[in-house]
Amino acid sequence: MHDLRAIRDNPEAFDRGLARRGLAPLSPSILELDQRRRAAQTAFQEMQARRNEASRLIGQYKKDGKDAQPLLDEVAALKERLPATEEEEKRLGAELDAILAGIPNLPADDVPDGKDEHDNVEVRRVGTPAAVPAPKQHFELGEALGLMQFDAAAKLSGARFTVLRGQLARLERAIGDFMLDTHTREFGYEEVSPPLLVKDEAAYGTAQLPKFAEDLFQTTNGYWLIPTAEVPLTNLVADSILDADELPLRLTARTPCFRSEAGSAGRDTRGMIRQHQFYKVELVSITRPDQSQAEHERMTAAAETILTRLGLPFRTVTLCTGDMGFAAQKTYDIEVWLPGQDAYREISSCSNCGDFQARRMKARFRAKGDKATQAVHTLNGSGVAVGRCLIAVMENYQQADGSILIPDVLKPYMNGLERISRNG
Template sequence: MHDLRSIRDNPAAFDAGLARRGLSAQSGDILALDQRRRALQTEFQELQARRNEASKLIGAYKKEGKDAQPLLDEVAALKEKMPALEQQEKELGVELDGILASLPNLPADDVPEGKDEHDNVEIRRVGTPVEIAGAKQHFELGEALGLMSFDAAAKLSGARFTVLRGKLARLERALGDFMLDIQTNEFGFEEVSPPLLVKDDAAFGTAQLPKFTEDLFQTTNGFWLIPTAEVPLTNLVNDAILDSDELPLRFTARTPCFRSEAGSAGRDTRGMIRQHQFYKVEMVSITRPDQSQAEHERMTDAAETVLKRLGLPFRTVKLCTGDMGFSAQKTYDIEVWLPGQGMYREISSCSNCGDFQARRMKARFRAKGEKNTQFLHTLNGSGLAVGRCLIAVLENYQQPDGSILVPEALRPYMGGLERITA
């Protein structure tokens, strides 16, 4: 949600930010609606004041024996007119809020200009991509091991689902435990076990609604299945006023995530890259405005640390204006090397949303010794996508005989197992 006051103060800057997102100017329409709404508010207040004044005069007139009928008629007319004005003002408010809620966050000044992923800027590379002769993709490896089945999943649920069994199921669990231990023990995130079903307000607060309705799954009684734990974790501060001394708050959770993958027909149709259901370890930080930039770098480091410990080559890119998510002010994507595809693929997105989500959630804080409140800043990032990390382990640690070496860091989580075989 955008700050209407800042648009009033600097409409040119607002339109310039939208232009960087590839959108047309909106401040003119917004301010015209705002002006009409404020005019109605002023008129309503003036009528209300006159009604109160006339009501007092009626009593005085009656005491003095004067004819109060004209005043009675005036008050009756005002009472009839005021509800219509109030309704018009409310309708304009809903229209104005709808426009403000439909527009994406404005990019930070250091976000590079660009149209799509080809214009993202590489920040760093860590590790050297392994060269594997005849490298296989994860689904070939998993099916050959007899521990990954897309046919079995299709019988149960249809396309874009997977059944993992035995050691691969344990490897998926081990990866999630490993990630959580790093985020909680080393980076101070508090582990949370949140609901997987949320109400409209929660989905609106993190900006999944209304724009991305078709990307979500909804139950018959109106709940939304979470597309990421960002939704419940960020909404822990919905409609809250925190003390500045409490900040930053850091939450992490491993949850199933559910996505309809609307618009992804024909993309990654084989394998586990793009699924309707998958596990992810999510990180969410709630900060003061002066903390969020440093927290963004810290969160990205927390995600990168998982890949470093697993010995997986990766690169980190800064997303351009045309590739950023709706709520993001600035985003780093971490892309892991997949030998079977011969390319880097996204495994984490770490975003600073500024006060964009906090305004939608009415999430605020109060600085020590101050009466007024300010909006919080919210950040979120994958730490990491468990399924994609499983893919990366399978492809980077594949052996000529089709077995998979277990990375040393994961062996304590696998009961000491060193190799997964058919």
Template sequence: MHDLRAIRDNPDAFDRGLSRRGLEPMSAVVLDLDSRRRAAQTRMQEMQARRNEAAKEIGVAKREGRDAQPILDEMAELKIRLPEAEEEERRVADELDGLLAALPNLPADDVPDGADESANVEIRRWGEPRPIADAKEHFDLGEALGLMDFQAAARMSGARFTVLKGALARLERALAQFMLDVHTTEHGYTEVAPPLMVRDTALFGTGQLPKFAEDLFRTTTDHWLIPTSEVPLTNLVNDQIVPLEELPYRFTALTPCFRAEAGSAGRDTRGMIRQHQFWKVEMVSIAAPDQSEAEHERMTRCAETVLQRLGLPYRVVALSTGDMGFSARKTYDIEVWLPGQNAYREISSCSNCGDFQARRMKARCRPKGEKQTQFVHTLNGSGVAVGRCLIAVLENYQQPDGSIVVPEALRPYMNGLDRIAS
């Protein structure tokens, strides 16, 4: 959510931020609605004050034996006009809130400008892709091993689901446990087991609602299946005032994620790249405003550590204004090398949302001994997507005979198994 006071003080800056996102200027519309709402509030307050004053005048007039009918007539008129003013204020406020809720966060000054991913800027690379003759994609490798079954998944659930068996199922579990251990024992994150279903308010707070409802799954109880554990982890501080000196809070969770992939028709239809259900280890930080930029760099490095320990080549890119998510003011994507595709593909996205989500959630902090509060800053990042990491391991560690070498970091989680073969 945007700061109305900031828009009033500098409407041009607001419009420039929207323009960098490829949107039309909106400050004039916002400020017109804001002016009409405040005018309606003023009328309401004036009528309420007059109603209270008239009530006293009626009592005085009756005690003094004067005719109170003119005042009674005025009270009758106020009884009609006041609800009309209240309704007008509610209508304009709802329109203003709806408009602001649909506008994305404004990009940070150092975010590269551009319409789409073609304007993303590479920041750094790690690792050298291993030359693999006739590299196969993960689905060919998994099916040949007899441990990845898309047909069985389709029979019971439809497209964009996968059944993993045996050593591949264990490898996926090993990856998740390895990631959690790294983040909790080395990076200072607190592990959380959050709900997998949330209410509208939680998704509104992190920015998925109202704009992206079609990308979500809704239950018959009016809950939503979480698209990422960013939602419940960030909402741990919704409607709270936390002590400034305790920040940053760092949370991590391993959860399944559920996404309708409504806008992905025809994209990555084969294999595990884009699924309706997948596992992800998420990192969320709740930071003081002056901490968030440093925390963003730290979080990205935490995700990179996972890939380095697994020996997976990757690159880090800064997303352009046209490629960033709705709630982000700055995002780094980590893209892992996939030999089967001969391309880098996203495996983690680390975003600094500033106070955008906090305003929607009413999440604030307060320095010790002070009355004044300020909105916290929220950050989130994949640490990393487990299914995509499984894909990367399969493709980068494939052997000419179709077997898969298990990365050394995962062998303690695989009961010492060093190779997966048919």
């Protein structure tokens, strides 16, 4: 949500930010609607004040023997007009809020301009892809091992679901455990086990609603299945005033995530790349405004550490204005190398949202000795997507006989298992 005062103070800067997102100027229509809302609010307050004053004078007139009928008529007229004026103010306010809720965050100054992923800028590349003779994709490996079953999942749930069995199921669990241990022990994140179903307010607070409702699953009684643990973790500070000394607050969770994948027809239809249900380790930070840029770099480094220790080649890119998510003001995507696809594919997005989500959630902090409060800054990132990490391990550690070696850092989580094989 955008700060109306900032738009009033500098509408040109607001429209420049929208233009970088490829959007037309909106400040004239927003400010005109805001002016009408404030005029209705002023009129309502003035009528209330006049009604109270006239009511007071009626008693005085009667006490002094004066004719109070004109004042009685005025109070009656004001009483009749007040509800309509109040309703007008509320209607205009709701219309203004709806417009603001549909406007994306403005890009940070150092975000590259561009239209799509082709204009993203590579920041660094870590690791060299190993030469894998005739590399197979993860679904070919998993099906040959008999441990990745798409037909069984389709019978249960339809397309874009997977059944993992035996050592592949254990490997997925090991990857998630390794991530959580690393983030909590080394990077100071607090592990949280949050609800997987949330109310409208929570999905609105992190900007999944109203714009992206079609990308979510909703229960028959109105709850939303979380598309990422970002939603419950970030909303833990909704409607709160934090002490500045509490910040930064760092939270992590491994949860199932649920996405309808609306608009993804024909994309990644085979395998586990794009699923309706998948596991992800999420990182969320709540900071003061002056901390968020450094925290963004720190969070991205934490996610990169996972891939480095797994020995997975990756590259980190800064998303351009045309490829950036709705709530982000700056995003780093981490893309892992997949030999089976001969391509880098996204495995983590780390975003600084500034105060955009905080204003929607009414999440604030107060510095010591200050009476006024400020909006916190929120950040979120995958630390990383567990399913895609499983894919990357399978493809990068595949052997000519179809077996999969276990990365050294995962062996303790696999009870010392060295490799996954058909007969193992």
